[in-house]
Amino acid sequence: MEKIKLKVEKIASPVRIDKYLSDKFTNYSREFIKLLCKNQLVKINGQYAEPDFRIKENDEIEISFPHRDEYVVGEVEKLSIIYEDEDILVINKPPFLKVHPSKNFDPEITLIDLLSKKIPQKPDFVWPLNRPYLVHRLDKETSGVLIVAKNPQAQYQISKQFKQRQIKKVYRCMVFGEIKDKEGEIIAPIKKEKHISKVASIGKQAVTRFKLLSFKNNISYLEVYPFTGRTHQIRAHLSFIGYPLLGDLMYHGVSKIENIKIPRVMLHAYSIEFIHPGRQTWQKYIAEYPEDFKFLLSYFSLES
DSSP: OEEEEEEOOOOSSOEEHHHHHHHHOTTSOHHHHHHHHHTTOEEETTEEOOTTOEEOTTOEEEEEEOOGGGTOOSOOOOOOEEEEOSSEEEEEEOTTOBSSOOSSOOOSOBHHHHHHHHSOOOOGGGOSSSSSSBSOOOOTTOEEEEEEESSHHHHHHHHHHHHTTOOEEEEEEEEESOOOOSEEEEEOOEEEETTEEEEOTTSBOOEEEEEEEEEETTEEEEEEEESSOOTTHHHHHHHHTTOOBTTOGGGTOOSEETTEEOOSOOEEEEEEEEEOTTTOOEEEEEOOOOHHHHHHHHHTTOOO
């Protein structure tokens, strides 16, 4: 627990404590400061303060910033490593593992927590991007291949490849219903609204291509190639053309078929190709399916 004391400098008029502290400590969101207040980690003149408490000049503030290992609960699982060297770590992310904590107090173990135990932390000013290690992310329920940078130089180079759309990503998924075309392309702009993405004319350009791998028992098994990287792009695009992913309730997917419960969104990041930041050679890595994905492929007699 890191404790910081400070005295309110000259201010024109009383201001809410959550706003004052979030402006003062820019690495923390206002929502995070609110939670510190609600968890009695902020004092004003020796008294615990609620988020809406209005401070004035010369008030004395004491704020305690907890470290994640002081409030994160759960078992630390082993990382499934596909490849590792001094520059990068390529992992097979299991389903239900968050990549990073939410803005609020998040008690769940995340990939960032696991990485912080494996890779020594660097001071914030060393890293050119906001989150150490990360160059991209997968949704909590999505499984599959994920690149992690082990130093700021690798992080910068790989992030640059993502921005320039040089990296090739291949996903595999299952949807309900028969897609008639063996191959197809979805070109539809996507607009993010809070926690969901929608196809909208005022959205950002988004392009997704797909190939039908097999169809049986009214389930289409697809290989998908996102050419842009919008939030929930594959999920939103496939739902838009009438074929939401199995288990994707947010985008109108089914949660049960023939009394078989679909445990999650059936989306797997199958492979990724990019230029290795150290060797400057083109690399490809493939992630094996998790058990739930393999089970459904077998149950519905789809080719794997």
